[in-house]
Amino acid sequence: MPLDRIWADWRSGYVSSLAEQRDADGCVLCNLVGATDDAEALVLERTSETITVMNLYPYGSGHLMVAPVSHQPAFDDLSDAENIALARAQVRALRAIRAAYRPDGVNIGANLGKAAGAGVPGHLHLHVLPRWSGDTNFMTAVAETRVLPESLRAGYDKLKSVWPG
DSSP, X not given: OOOOOOOOTXXXXXXXXXHHHHHHHOOHHHHHHTOSOHHHHTEEEEOSSEEEEEXXXXXXXXXXXXXXXXXXXXXXXXXXXXXHHHHHHHHHHHHHHHHHHOOSEEEEEOOOSGGGTOSSTTXXXXXXXEEOTTOOOHHHHHHSOOOXXXXXXXXXXXXXXXXXX
């Protein structure tokens, strides 16, 4: 059975724009760590070691990023305590997504390094996003367009209302 490929060449422009923004403005995740208005910055949770935020360029509704506060590129650059805190934050994000969206599945992943597709390669972060059977469609493959059924603010409010703890 041959492997089908669907090219998403729009991603290269997105990743390049993030690199340009990072070079001009510093690390986007560090900027969020330093933000003072969580609702404005779409920060769902802060702990002393982690931050969880809405992804401004989501693959779908409810797409979150969970990151350590520490600006490190990979898991093995974090302390054991930071890795444990990151894992716990990931579980809270998963629980909130399940409560808010009731998805058929959830993707959790990290892109470590630019070659792996990391848009912010210097600051480790995990993507946590709900998925549904049949949630991909021709718009992404043919029209290079994502259809998002709710605004980031609506998603933020939905997730914030069910956030664990």
